[in-house]
Amino acid sequence: MENLEEIAKKVRQNVLKMIYRAGSGHPGGSLSSTDLLVGLYFGGVMSEKDKFILSAGHVCPAWYSTLNYKLQITNYKLREFGSPFQGHPYKKFASFVETSTGSLGQGISVGVGMALGKKIKREPGLIWVLSSDGEQEEGQVWEAMMFASHQKLNNFCLIIDRNGMQIGGDTEKIAALEPLKEKYQAFGWKVLEIDGHNFGQIISALRKARENRDEPLVIIGKTIRGKGVSFMENQERYHACTLTEEEYRKAMKELRSN
Amino acid sequence: MKDNLKQQRDYFGEALLELGRANPQVLTLTADLESSLKLTAFREKFPNRFFNIGVAEQNLIGTAVGLSLEGFIPFCASFAVFLPGRCFDQIRVSVCQNKANLKLVGGHLGFSNSGDGASAQAVEDIALMRSLPEMVVLCPYDGEETKELVKVTAEHNGPVYLRISKSEVPPEIKIKNEKLKMTYKKLKIGGARVLKEGGELTIASHGPILEEVLVASQNFDVEIIDAYSIKPLNKEMILKSAAKTGKVLVVEEHSIYGGLGSAVAELLSQEYPVPVKILGIPDVFGESARGRQQLLEKYGLNANNIREVISNL
Numbered sequence: 001m002e003n004l005e006e007i008a009k010k011v012r013q014n015v016l017k018m019i020y021r022a023g024s025g026h027p028g029g030s031l032s033s034t035d036l037l038v039g040l041y042f043g044g045v046m047s048e049k050d051k052f053i054l055s056a057g058h059v060c061p062a063w064y065s066t067l068n069y070k071l072q073i074t075n076y077k078l079r080e081f082g083s084p085f086q087g088h089p090y091k092k093f094a095s096f097v098e099t100s101t102g103s104l105g106q107g108i109s110v111g112v113g114m115a116l117g118k119k120i121k122r123e124p125g126l127i128w129v130l131s132s133d134g135e136q137e138e139g140q141v142w143e144a145m146m147f148a149s150h151q152k153l154n155n156f157c158l159i160i161d162r163n164g165m166q167i168g169g170d171t172e173k174i175a176a177l178e179p180l181k182e183k184y185q186a187f188g189w190k191v192l193e194i195d196g197h198n199f200g201q202i203i204s205a206l207r208k209a210r211e212n213r214d215e216p217l218v219i220i221g222k223t224i225r226g227k228g229v230s231f232m233e234n235q236e237r238y239h240a241c242t243l244t245e246e247e248y249r250k251a252m253k254e255l256r257s258n
Numbered sequence: 259m260k261d262n263l264k265q266q267r268d269y270f271g272e273a274l275l276e277l278g279r280a281n282p283q284v285l286t287l288t289a290d291l292e293s294s295l296k297l298t299a300f301r302e303k304f305p306n307r308f309f310n311i312g313v314a315e316q317n318l319i320g321t322a323v324g325l326s327l328e329g330f331i332p333f334c335a336s337f338a339v340f341l342p343g344r345c346f347d348q349i350r351v352s353v354c355q356n357k358a359n360l361k362l363v364g365g366h367l368g369f370s371n372s373g374d375g376a377s378a379q380a381v382e383d384i385a386l387m388r389s390l391p392e393m394v395v396l397c398p399y400d401g402e403e404t405k406e407l408v409k410v411t412a413e414h415n416g417p418v419y420l421r422i423s424k425s426e427v428p429p430e431i432k433i434k435n436e437k438l439k440m441t442y443k444k445l446k447i448g449g450a451r452v453l454k455e456g457g458e459l460t461i462a463s464h465g466p467i468l469e470e471v472l473v474a475s476q477n478f479d480v481e482i483i484d485a486y487s488i489k490p491l492n493k494e495m496i497l498k499s500a501a502k503t504g505k506v507l508v509v510e511e512h513s514i515y516g517g518l519g520s521a522v523a524e525l526l527s528q529e530y531p532v533p534v535k536i537l538g539i540p541d542v543f544g545e546s547a548r549g550r551q552q553l554l555e556k557y558g559l560n561a562n563n564i565r566e567v568i569s570n571l
Contacts, residue, residue: 091356098327100355103347109317110352113324120285120306121328140348143317150312 004199007069008038012228013255014065018078018085020248025078025087028238029132030062032163032196032223037066039202040128040159045209049125051114053098055107056132056161057088058240063130067096105138107131108158112148115156115216126209130159134166137175142187148216149188156216157209158189161196163225167239184218196221229254263426266466267365269401270422271296273408274333278304284412285325285332287311289318295335295365315340319348326360331412337371338364338380338421342387353417354392361411362387362419367397367465368511369544369553370424379544380421385516387419388489394418394447395489397464401429403486406442414447423511425466425550450492452499456481459571460499460506462522464488467511467559474564491521497530505533505571509564511554514538537567 011034019025033056040046054063061078064085068074078085084094088102098114101107111129118125135141148156162180164171171177184191190213194201205219225239226232229251243251277284278300286300287309301308311318315336322332334341341364342349353360364383371378387395394414398404404422411418431453433439438452445451450462453472459480463471468484475482481499485491500506506526508519519536526534539557547553554560558567 099323100351103351105316106320106348106352109320109348110324110327112317113321113326114328115324116309116321117325117328117330120325120330140314140316140320143312143314144320147311147314147317147321 004038004042007042008035009228009255011038011062011065011069013252014068015061016229016243016248016251016255018061018065020243021077022079024240024242025061026058026240027061027232027243028165028225028235029056029059029161029163031227031229031232032225033059033130033132033161034062034066034227035197035199036130036159036161036202036221036223037062039199039206041066041070043199043203043206045203045206046128047125049123050128051098051125052128053101053107053111053130054089055101055111055129056104056135057101057107059130059132059161060085060087060089063089104132104135105140108141109144112144112153112156115148115153116151118155119151119153125155127156128159128209129157130161133160133162133164133171133177136160136177136180145184145187145189152214153216154213157206158216158218160218160220161223162220163223165225165234165236165239169236180220188215190215190217191220192217193220193222196223197227263428264401266398266401266404266423266425266427267294267296269404269427270363270408271299273405275299275303276405277408277412278307281331281412283329283331285309285330287318287322287332287334289313289315289336289340291336291365294337295363297335315344316348319345320352322360323352323356323358326358327356332360333363334360335363335365337366337378338383339366339378342383342419343380346386349417350390354390357392357416359415360417362417364419364421365424367421367423368467368539369547369550370466372547372550372553375546376543381513381539381544382516383421384488384512384518385520388516388521392416393489394487395421396447396487397421398486399465399468399484400427400431402442403445403484406445407486410445410447421465423466427466427469445486447487448490448492449487450483450485450495452481452495453484454480454482456503458503459568460496460503461509461568462496462506462518463509464518465511467509470554470559470561470564471509473561474568478568480568485518488518488521491525493525493529496522496525500526500530500532507535507537507567507571509537509559511559512538514540535567535571537564
């Protein structure tokens with residue numbers, strides 16, 4: 001297995017490069033979800049029959065950067081006119097996008113439908129969906145949660161990047177999500193809570209997605225918004241912003257030296 | 259005679275069952291409105307291809323999109339006020355921005371659910387669906403047309419909104435003029451059909467309100483077009499008829515904003531300007547009544563009202 005820490009470092013640098021060059025984007029959530037994505041794509045847990053949906057479409061710089069590294073594609077630019085790396089994943093422009101996202105709550109439902117489709121066809125493979133914690137406030141998420149456990153979709157794994165923040169600040173100050181674990185359990189899900197920056201815990205949790213169960217699985221990864229760049233960590237400004245040249249250089253310097 | 263009439267939704271239920279037999283990829287999903295949309299026969303015949311998602315229209319759409327991405331052809335059926343009304347953004351992003359091959363069936367259009375009142379009466383659903391790229395909007399009238407359009411809907415590779423009613427409709431239209439006789443097999447996306455030829459006025463309409471239009475237009479030299487494909491519109495037929503008659507009346511059981519009236523006005527104002535009158539539900543929500551006729555009368559849409567408008571044009 002490649003060194004996941006090293007890959008994550010390169011992905012984070014690419015995230016910042018993409019957002020800086022594009023002149024806009026969501027660095028905070030992209031950096032907090034990077035390790036979860038790197039674990040999923042490079043940790044040896046995905047099979048060819050699996051599918052992935054980025055329901056938290058706004059953190060696509062992290063996903064695009066992970067794919068960039070995985071597929072060795074470097075010629076696409078974020079948010080550039082005509083680019084497959086649209087500001088939020090858009091199937092029309094990118095064949096690797098299973099479903100267009102960007103409006104929160106929808107990717108989870110679509111993933112549930114795909115998992116149900118695989119069940120009907122008796123096809124192997126898992127549906128992986130990455131969600132954010134702010135996204136959990138959408139009513140559609142709870143509709144999908146209820147339905148997924150009712151249908152016993154054990155081929156579905158939801159990963160929540162629990163960085164504790166949304167656009168307007170702390171999730172717990174806006175519309176408290178806690179106790180999130182107990183809420184999912186009450187809805188009939190198996191819940192794993194992990195440190196979303198610890199690759200040992202990430203890989204071990206992701207592997208459990210293929211275990212025999214009767215219920216869908218959710219992995220709540222506790223993370224830090226802006227992880228890896230000290231001045232961005234847990235700062236509201238970095239939810240979505242334009243990075244100045246100074247911020248960009250300072251951040252890249254920190255990521256390269258760590 | 260009236261006793262023999264079936265409701266349009268009955269024809270839909272029959273067509274869906276036939277479709278289920280013909281195409282194993284067809285699934286039916288509903289947000290707990292199985293009996294209202296006449297889905298029971300499909301469920302009984304194909305229990306493993308029927309899903310009651312619960313009272314959760316947003317997840318209904320998402321789940322159906324996922325199923326379509328796995329190769330199925332899901333028919334999602336609910337009341338038109340909820341579907342598309344309650345899940346517009348899910349239809350916009352998950353359905354249309356994926357060009358997902360799924361079908362939306364909105365029941366109880368316009369005033370056809372008279373008793374339930376404003377919250378249950380869909381008067382703006384066409385406006386919503388017509389505004390979305392990739393979406394096709396179909397509104398059938400008689401029983402055979404309803405059944406054929408269900409087939410057309412399934413054959414199209416992409417999203418379709420099929421708007422149906424709880425109202426009784428004739429099983430088929432008896433067209434006297436030999437020249438106008440058409441087989442229902444010719445119905446298609448982007449199509450329309452002339453129900454009556456005339457020279458002084460073009461009337462374009464769709465759905466069960468055509469019943470009122472046909473009664474109202476007796477003794478007038480008017481041309482009646484059943485514009486069942488609201489999007490895409492049969493522009494050629496409307497332009498040709500407008501060129502012949504020089505004025506157009508649109509009658510629909512929908513808001514005067516955003517429906518067929520708007521589609522026709524957009525077309526004619528840009529390509530062949532002639533006077534256009536839009537007779538629809540004025541800018542109001544509905545209300546409870548013991549019957550649809552009371553509401554049609556109040557809002558100026560029954561045969562008498564239409565006759566008066568025709569005679570003044």
